[in-house]
Amino acid sequence: MIDLLRLHVVWDHRSAEGERIAERISRHFDGIGMERDGVAHRVPVRFASTPWGEGSTMPRPVDLARARHNIVILLQDEEMFERRHAWNEWVSELRDRIAKRGGQDLYVPFGSPTGEPPLDQDATDRVQYQRRKKWSGLADHEARDQRLLLLLLICIREHLRKLAGKTNREPIFVSHAKADGDESARAIVDFINSTKDGLPLETFYDATELMPGEDYRERFESEIGRGTLLAIVSDVYDSRPWCVFELTQAKRRRRPIVLVDIGGRRTSRTFPYGANVPRVRVRPVPSDAGWIEPLLVEAMSEGLRCDLFEQQANEASPADTLVLPRPPELFDIIHRDRLPGRIVYPDPPLGDIEADLVLRALAAASPATRMMTLGEIT
Template identity: 30%
Template sequence: MAQTADPARAIAALTPLKILIVAEKEATLTEDVGRSFVTAIQRAFQGGLTEAPDGSEKYYSVGDELGVEVQTLHWVPKKNPNLDSPAPSIAEGARTVADAATAAFDNRVEERLTAERLLASCGHLFVVALLKDAPAAEGKFGQWLDRVATDALRPDHENRIGLLPVALDTQSEDVRLGQFNEFQRLPVSDLGEHALRAGYLGLLVLQRAWSLLTKDADGRMKLFISHAKKDGAAIALAMKAQILSLRWLQPFYDACDILPGAPWRRVLRNGVRDSAIVVLRTDIYEQRPWCVQEIQWAEEFGCPSVVVDLRAASTMPRESLPVAGMVTVTIYDGNLIRILNAALREAMRVRLFRRTIELLEKAGVVDQRKVVTVPRPSISTMGLVFERFLQDPPQNGCDEQGKKRTITPDEVEWVVTPEPFRESLRAPAERLVAAYFKNAKLVNPRDITF
């Protein structure tokens, strides 16, 4: 270990991200447009098993919980001395009242809403501010937004606080709110058609929070479209157009991104490595060697991966692709946004895991050079990650002669997966770890002691 472990920072590291949705008035969060926006953001991070039967949640996320706390907060009209301070409002997605209380909100002590307090229990904070009826700069809400923005712009808080101002009406698009105006405002009309707006906002918050965790506030998530031309070109082009319609995303499409004269094999491999991969699995897909190669690269690099099952056959052959640990989506109704939701949520899941390891190192709990991360609990993924370690081990300073030295397998202390293996697979996984790294323990982040 590079330093003495700090238990408080280590505990915060296990909560790398919190989402806070704020508005001046409670009605903004609970009525009409605001309610749909809050629900879409909650679903983006906390998932859900089904869509609403009335079709109102057609473009929201469906899936497992990502372990990110989403809370709402509003300021209410002054009726007594206490009610001029922020009033906590526990979002429907909050798991328990105790969980909600950990965010250190208190309607009697406004100091607890400072950046220092909010960041004490998490690695990063992302604030979505829903602006309506032109909030006044001198009001409690306007003053709080100014303070949070000021804190977010401090050099020591760089990439720890993210802000997304959403103007729900035209009056709120240009209202002056101090340092809060340093953050680009999003007019609600920019989210497109009314039926799509809540779903698109959920996607945008996922992407902006992902950028915050990658320490690149201007970063656009890249989505690699893996497809077979013979029977997948039409859906691939539609997917590319859908991605391009959202300016915070960037597609990788081989026919456009491999330039004449470029070393195409390297460009393709790097494209997979640096992206979340969307596999358009048509009937021809696995008959194409380069499609199979792309999915194998994704497995080797541990890329966020989503398989879109587009096969028409009623009987499928035995599985030949390493997709056991990948999310699978169907689009029987042509809903491409379902693919984007799955891909961005998977990218967020992988990034949360990797950021947790980074924060644990900052807390002095682990030496990241001696940690091998496996981004999903899959035996095949684990084997590929281990082989890549042997081929390209991490650097570990220089020896006495000034030559660079690398970490040896015997120096590895931890092999970390985001979730534990199923009980039936744990013993084989531990034996595989022991075969490569005899001194390492197989754990997930919450198993690491400090």
């Protein structure tokens, strides 16, 4: 069985910190994005650290043949630097094999937290290392882990987008109500665009980013159609027509969506189609941006889950198929002028109550359309 995507974490076996981070990466990718009934999308993670055999200090070579796309994550530190000559040879051989696979794989090196220079061949080839020494000002291990996960997720999604021929970066569309969500939305946008943090993400915030004379509805539709929607769900969010437009437009375009619940008191009426997506509860602190990075990790994780599912489902399905990155709902059935012969969505199958409602709608709108999970056709 060939995996679509596999991660390999590489570190020196003497490094307790390298092992800790590798385990943290593994736990995160063991279930990314939306979870339903205890089932989440799993990306296999393999470790390369333990010496291969008697008298060896180096791990077994990474097996690149077991996945279509491999992401090799190097955790450089002072222990690796002590054996830099052996590691330089090991990594150079690995990079040669990656190059021979024609750009399908990605090498992601994270530099030493204590500032040791990159491995010699990487330095000669001008391979950029993520400078973890700059993270010393972050609050604690968890904050540094969140930074690493966020950058790793961004790298993976950008790599897969380029392989699919998509050259533009995917923006984070921050949907919010001006009345009580603007401060939180602005904090997220400012954090992403801060030169201090240097996150390789784009944002779309509101109409102030438009040029005079531009069709704002058309621009909003365009940005939502290529982006990940981060909806700041405040007390009045569901009652604002433009917020409802942005959320439903993201659903129409089958984009990744994460709801950010910052509600303070009560919502007089929730939008009926503002569900069926991940929701994260946060309490923004104006003086502390520590709540933002875990939120971005959630958004990028849901985005990667959607990316991987859609690729797998499109490859496994005939042409006349609607691929939904979320379980089907009435919204998906009713708003379309025509439904294809098949609807495919992520496992597990819908529960009886949800399935009954959707099947009744299908029977009325498109009786010939069949609904199934990806697991049922592969």
